Amino acid sequence: MAKSTPGDYDAVREDIKALLHQPEYDDGSAGPVLVRLAWHSAGTYDAETDTGGSNGAGMRYEAEGGDPANAGLQHARVFLEPIKAAHSWITYADLWTLAGVVAVEAMGGPAVPWQPGRTDYVDDSKLPPPGRLPDGALGADHVRAIFYRMGFNDQEIVALCGAHNLGRCHSDRSGFEGAWVNNPTRFSNQYFKLLSGVEWKEKTLENGMRQFYYIDEDSEEELMMLPTDMALWFDDKFRPYVEKYAKDKDTFFADFSKVFNKLLELGIERDASGRVTNTDNVKGGYHS
Ligand code: DDH
Numbered sequence: 001m002a003k004s005t006p007g008d009y010d011a012v013r014e015d016i017k018a019l020l021h022q023p024e025y026d027d028g029s030a031g032p033v034l035v036r037l038a039w040h041s042a043g044t045y046d047a048e049t050d051t052g053g054s055n056g057a058g059m060r061y062e063a064e065g066g067d068p069a070n071a072g073l074q075h076a077r078v079f080l081e082p083i084k085a086a087h088s089w090i091t092y093a094d095l096w097t098l099a100g101v102v103a104v105e106a107m108g109g110p111a112v113p114w115q116p117g118r119t120d121y122v123d124d125s126k127l128p129p130p131g132r133l134p135d136g137a138l139g140a141d142h143v144r145a146i147f148y149r150m151g152f153n154d155q156e157i158v159a160l161c162g163a164h165n166l167g168r169c170h171s172d173r174s175g176f177e178g179a180w181v182n183n184p185t186r187f188s189n190q191y192f193k194l195l196s197g198v199e200w201k202e203k204t205l206e207n208g209m210r211q212f213y214y215i216d217e218d219s220e221e222e223l224m225m226l227p228t229d230m231a232l233w234f235d236d237k238f239r240p241y242v243e244k245y246a247k248d249k250d251t252f253f254a255d256f257s258k259v260f261n262k263l264l265e266l267g268i269e270r271d272a273s274g275r276v277t278n279t280d281n282v283k284g285g286y287h288s
Pocket of ligand 1: 035134
């Protein structure tokens with residue numbers, strides 16, 4: 001990996017793309033876990049107190065990284081270490097969010113607008129407490145409570161959850177098991193087609209976790225949904241968006257692009273030129 005001049009984000013993008021192919025890992029791609037890293041780095045945001053969010057890359061520290069919801073994301077961070085080593089000028093907070101955006105597009109998804117400028121300063125007073133991320137075992141009320149806290153509406157919640165077209169659950173990480181779709185390294189609207197189009201049955205895993213399953217007729221592969229995924233289908237206000245995205249891939253892609261960018265911008269303040277203005281408000285913070 002060649003070193004780059006500060007600000008050469010295209011060089012970083014190229015190196016992220018080159019590391020996505022990981023024959024020994026999961027379904028052969030680092031993409032899904034990188035998307036999850038980007039989401040979890042940002043999804044701690046609380047609009048009311050203006051705490052959490054991707055600024056600060058707090059997951060490097062035990063207080064946030066040790067949240068059980070973040071189990072397994074060390075794989076994503078380790079994948080990105082050679083990139084940080086080659087392009088040492090980029091902040092972790094920018095690298096993690098950029099990697100998610102690059103992965104979505106490289107796996108066939110939409111281009112997502114991405115702006116740099118996040119800081120790695122950790123403001124202790126803004127560190128999110130554990131428990132800010134959603135719990136897959138719960139229902140629609142919980143999903144709304146989590147995403148309304150970040151400032152999203154019902155349509156945006158459904159669009160964001162379409163990311164479960166990617167990757168899989170690991171019993172040693174979340175306790176859930178399996179992939180949502182047949183081709184979990186290809187971004188599409190298949191998740192919504194399955195959610196709305198087939199019959200899901202409930203089962204309890206040996207570890208006591210409850211999830212939903214469907215045996216795909218062609219591949220005979222068992223696919224899964226979390227209780228929170230099913231909640232999008234069972235809930236009268238979420239369901240119309242599931243139906244819309246199942247029918248209309250282009251609208252899903254356009255909406256996902258917008259809302260993934262919004263997620264990654266939570267808590268980032270910018271001036272008219274796009275420069276981040278809240279990188280130095282380090283109250284009792286420390287520099288990494
Ligand atoms: Fe998710 N997610 N997610 N998710 N998520 C898991 C995996 C992945 C929930 C729970 C889980 C989003 C929303 C929710 C991705 C992206 C996104 C796993 C499995 C659980 C559990 C973890 C493991 O065992 O390895 C819940 C609950 C919600 C919710 O909305 C209520 C959102 C919004 C995104 C996003 O990116 C915008 C991705 C990608 C994965 C696959 C990771 C992998 O390693 O593969």
